Amino acid sequence: MNYKVDKTIDCTGLSCPLPSVKTTLALEHMAVGQVIEVLTDDPVSRRDLPVWAQSTGNELLGIEEDNGVIKIYLRKAA
């Protein structure tokens, strides 16, 4: 992992569409280039958040899985 996480949001227990909504709302208060870590245990979000990133232009840095918690790293685009 060669990036620094600027903010983490915990979306565990939340289902569609909350992880992408909460990510959007969190990114509003972040600067371009900053990295957000989204924690989720929703398998649908693993599929949906990369699609969300592609559609919004934000960069997907990586996805990690740790004890059932999926960690998604995104970099805010302009």
Place this chain on the structure above:
Amino acid sequence: MTEQTKNKGSVTIVLFSGEMDKAIATFVIATAAASMGMKVTIFFTFWGLNVIKKEGGLIKGQNWMQKMLNIMNYGHAKKLAISKMNMFGIGPAMLKTMMSHKKVPSLQEFISMAHSLGVKFYPCEMSMTVMGLKKEDFIDECEEVIGAVSYLSIAKETTINLFI
């Protein structure tokens, strides 16, 4: 419309129904689309107006028919029936409990979330006139009251249009 919004697409939803389940489906789509950067407009018409009504004020309208309709059709975001298995209010209560167990937001939470994501709410002028409702009867998140022509002028520019 900027070039960017064009690329990301836009959604218009006509919410004709006044049931909680259909309203939640509307707001799930609306908030998801808004999170994707899409421009989202919801046009509330007829029974759907109940979703954006303020709480309280049972008697509304100018004549006895409107007053009777508004008393029988009383409802707001916290008080809506569901389209199946309503069972005199047991259904919605159970659904709300089941939803909160699964951390699904309530309809009011969805409304404020959609509003902060920039989703625009428009009440329909014609149904308001028929039912004798005023702009003040609706929550403050609403934009101005518009008619079918204004709705269509927005809808014809959008990529996705739904009638719920």
